[in-house]
Amino acid sequence: EVQLLESGGGLVQPGGSLRLSCAASGFTSSSYVMSWVRQAPGKGLEWVSTISGSGDRTYYADSVKGRFTISRDNSKNTQYLQMNSLRAEDTAVYYCAKRWPGYYSPFDHWGQGTLVTVSS
């Protein structure tokens, strides 16, 4: 059974940093594209970032480019999201999501999410 378990969320002050982790099980994560999607309180879904199976290609939403860094450690079946220079508008539940290999693929499995709150 595919499982994705996020951790690392919490309360952080504006300008601060946080690192989210997503531990995968039930599949060989190096074969799959992994992503982060966020949802602000009471709002819709927003794609944040994607990383290829090998980790050599990364993609970011304009709203986080230059501040967030996605990475993965396939030996640990874990992906990460390093978030720097956090702003109030980054407050959201952050979901880890798996995609099939290839360019044209939906998010077929999601973690339960971890809440990030940016506030003084």
Add this chain to the structure above:
Amino acid sequence: EIVMTQSPATLSVSPGERATLSCRASQSVSSNLAWYQQKPGQAPRLLIYGASTRVTGIPARFSGSGSGTEFTLTISSLQSEDFAVYYCQQYNNWPPLTFGGGTKVEIK
């Protein structure tokens, strides 16, 4: 960036009735469109991909149609567990991957 627009924002339906949800793309996304269901406090769940292919285990009352810029999710006979928010998402041309704003299906 491809903008996805869902309508209506809220749909009030009685149990047993049919629900029809719409999703429009600002430019063609071919059939590279997915539908997700999200219940309060839960993560989204993939229902439909390729505009019309149901994920294994999703009841047959859920069906998707369309291609290009116009898409529809139909729930043929609403059950109590179907009241939720539904999102469409395109994966044809990215980055960015983009979602619609969602349609909340509520009990009438």
